[in-house]
Amino acid sequence: xxxxxxxxxxxxxxxxxxxxxxxxxxxxxxxxxxxxxxxxxxxxxxxxxxxxxxxxxxxxxxxxxxxxxxxxxxxxxxxxxxxxxxxxxxxxxxxxxxxxxxxxxxxxxxxxxxxxxxxxxxxxxxxxxxxx
Amino acid sequence: xxxxxxxxxxxxxxxxxxxxxxxxxxxxxxxxxxxxxxxxxxxxxxxxxxxxxxxxxxxxxxxxxxxxxxxxxxxxxxxxxxxxxxxxxxxxxxxxxxxxxxxxxxxxxxxxxxxxxxxxxxxxxxxxxxxxxxxxx
Numbered sequence: 001x002x003x004x005x006x007x008x009x010x011x012x013x014x015x016x017x018x019x020x021x022x023x024x025x026x027x028x029x030x031x032x033x034x035x036x037x038x039x040x041x042x043x044x045x046x047x048x049x050x051x052x053x054x055x056x057x058x059x060x061x062x063x064x065x066x067x068x069x070x071x072x073x074x075x076x077x078x079x080x081x082x083x084x085x086x087x088x089x090x091x092x093x094x095x096x097x098x099x100x101x102x103x104x105x106x107x108x109x110x111x112x113x114x115x116x117x118x119x120x121x122x123x124x125x126x127x128x129x130x131x132x
Numbered sequence: 133x134x135x136x137x138x139x140x141x142x143x144x145x146x147x148x149x150x151x152x153x154x155x156x157x158x159x160x161x162x163x164x165x166x167x168x169x170x171x172x173x174x175x176x177x178x179x180x181x182x183x184x185x186x187x188x189x190x191x192x193x194x195x196x197x198x199x200x201x202x203x204x205x206x207x208x209x210x211x212x213x214x215x216x217x218x219x220x221x222x223x224x225x226x227x228x229x230x231x232x233x234x235x236x237x238x239x240x241x242x243x244x245x246x247x248x249x250x251x252x253x254x255x256x257x258x259x260x261x262x263x264x265x266x267x268x269x
Contacts, residue, residue, distance in 0.1 A: 007171055015170045016163040023162020023221045024155050030216075047229035054230055078166045078221035082191040082228055083198035086255040090263075091202075105248065108229035116233065 011069055018074015026079050036092070036100050039084050040107070046080035047108040051115025059123035154212050161217015165194075169222045183243055184231035187224060188250055194223035195255040199262025 030038035053072055056062065063071070085104060089097045172193070173186030180186070198219035201211055228251060235244035 007174065012167050012170070015166045019166020019169075019221045020159035020163040023165070023217050024159045026220060027155060027158040027212075027216055043225035043229075046226040050226035050230050051233065073170055074166055076226050077169065077224040078162050080225035080227075081220040082223035082225050082251070082255065083194040083219045084216075084223075085225060086191075086195045086259050087198050087202050090256065090259050101252070104225070108225060109232055112226075112229040112233045115230075 010066070014066060014070040015074045018070045019078040022075040022078030022080075025075075026081060036088055036096075039081065039088060040100070040104055043080045043085060043104060044107045044111045046076050048111035048115045050076045050080075051112035052118050053115075055116040055119035056122060059119060152209070157209060157212040158217040158220075161213040161215075161219075162221040165218035165221030168218070169194075169224065182238075182240075184227070184235070184247060187227045187231055188247065188254070191223045191228065191251050192254045192258050194219045196258035196262050198223075199259040200266055203263045203266035205266075 026038075026042045029042045032038065033041055050072060053063070053068065053076070057068060085100075089101050091097075092100060169190045173190050175186075176189045177184070177186035198215055201215040201219065205211075206214065232244050232248055235241075235247060
């Protein structure tokens with residue numbers, strides 16, 4: 001993953017294009033599911049897909065470095081958002097905010113674990129270490 | 133990105149972007165936010181020991197800026213460009229979820245818990261500080 005962590009023009013261009021796509025997709029989800037539901041849906045589905053792609057990298061590594069950078073660092077990291085989640089939590093009524101906070105964390109981690117499980121089914125070899 | 137700078141730039145951006153469609157504003161902000169996240173997180177993680185400090189850093193910084201955009205409050209176009217686009221893409225929930233699972237997988241359960249608590253508390257404090265600054269200004 002050394003390449004994807006670099007700041008070469010190609011990597012930055014891939015991250016920029018992916019960021020534009022991911023943010024626009026999140027905006028579209030927010031339009032379809034207003035309020036907390038839109039953010040929750042983007043965050044949980046994005047956590048599932050990032051878990052799938054990163055753990056898939058440990059195993060079959062079907063994607064090249066550039067495609068993976070585009071999809072993970074670019075699209076999925078921008079599709080999900082922490083800042084909107086926190087501001088929504090702060091602005092919500094206390095009981096709603098607490099439920100939203102705990103629910104988002106539980107579903108986000110569960111989704112990442114589900115993504116990992118699907119990746120393991122794709123190729124049940126022992127995993128190597130990877131990084132988000 | 134400082135508070136006074138953001139306040140001064142906001143009206144200019146609002147007038148300059150008035151005719152731009154909403155998805156285009158979000159896309160441009162998203163591209164900039166994603167690149168900024170990659171640069172900041174990579175720089176922070178380079179000095180790290182496996183703890184996802186880069187993700188924590190961007191989440192706290194981006195929450196602060198979104199707090200300013202939310203509580204000042206910025207106009208609709210600035211909110212789309214800087215809030216939904218840039219701050220939304222600069223911060224990340226998916227990396228947060230996956231990094232937590234990875235720490236736990238490595239048996240670093242205390243650090244996984246510390247990561248979740250640090251994101252929650254520091255980002256919450258950042259939004260509170262932004263609200264206080266916006267209210268004072």
